[in-house]
Amino acid sequence: KAGVTQTPRYLIKTRGQQVTLSCSPISGHRSVSWYQQTPGQGLQFLFEYFSETQRNKGNFPGRFSGRQFSNSRSEMNVSTLELGDSALYLCASSLHGPGLADGTQYFGPGTRLLVL
Amino acid sequence: SQKIEQNSEALNIQEGKTATLTCNYTNYSPAYLQWYRQDPGRGPVFLLLIRENEKEKRKERLKVTFDTTLKQSLFHITASQPADSATYLCALVYSAGNMLTFGGGTRLMVKP
Numbered sequence: 001k002a003g004v005t006q007t008p009r010y011l012i013k014t015r016g017q018q019v020t021l022s023c024s025p026i027s028g029h030r031s032v033s034w035y036q037q038t039p040g041q042g043l044q045f046l047f048e049y050f051s052e053t054q055r056n057k058g059n060f061p062g063r064f065s066g067r068q069f070s071n072s073r074s075e076m077n078v079s080t081l082e083l084g085d086s087a088l089y090l091c092a093s094s095l096h097g098p099g100l101a102d103g104t105q106y107f108g109p110g111t112r113l114l115v116l
Numbered sequence: 117s118q119k120i121e122q123n124s125e126a127l128n129i130q131e132g133k134t135a136t137l138t139c140n141y142t143n144y145s146p147a148y149l150q151w152y153r154q155d156p157g158r159g160p161v162f163l164l165l166i167r168e169n170e171k172e173k174r175k176e177r178l179k180v181t182f183d184t185t186l187k188q189s190l191f192h193i194t195a196s197q198p199a200d201s202a203t204y205l206c207a208l209v210y211s212a213g214n215m216l217t218f219g220g221g222t223r224l225m226v227k228p
Contacts, residue, residue: 004159033216043160043205043218056215090159098209098216105150105216107159 004093004108012114018079021111025072025093032074033098037088049074050097086115118143120208120219128225137191137222139206145184146208151191154203196226
């Protein structure tokens with residue numbers, strides 16, 4: 001099976017712009033989670049989608065949003081970018097969700113976002 | 117709020133030795149605890165999961181222990197190899213179905 005793919009891999013934006021990142025999960029996986037990774041804060045949970053519904057949400061401002069399509073592909077959007085949004089954004093897919101005993105998460109390679 | 121602590125300093129060991137990494141958490145015990153490996157520029161890779169009611173889990177050269185009294189998990193790599201050099205992350209789920217909370221990770225360097 002093909003792994004989790006994320007596009008684009010690298011992105012440079014300026015403050016105030018918005019950005020959309022895409023994630024294609026492993027075939028058959030219905031749960032997609034998004035994480036932000038920075039050197040200072042580590043890996044932080046953004047949100048999780050399951051069957052097109054947001055099931056869990058982390059402690060991020062409303063500028064961060066996402067959605068999931070019927071084919072389980074997911075997008076994440078960040079509006080009004082700030083310098084502090086520079087990070088590696090990772091998505092992970094699993095069959096049923098990250099919080100379950102069989103919830104092994106498979107991570108994509110990430111999108112590295114630089115906000116200038 | 118929940119806090120997960122991993123040693124932020126790199127762990128340097130000699131090839132062939134056992135590497136032991138620590139994950140400490142505060143407050144109430146998680147339902148599940150997972151360990152991941154992350155190489156530079158790549159996403160984390162799942163290694164092992166241990167449940168609240170399990171004391172120990174093994175997979176090849178890897179062993180994870182879970183002590184709810186000490187609020188600690190230990191991750192062991194026996195007969196370590198230079199290829200084991202990476203950052204290792206622990207992640208906790210505080211109730212089934214909930215989100216995964218990651219520790220800051222510990223960088224392991226295995227020298228030949």
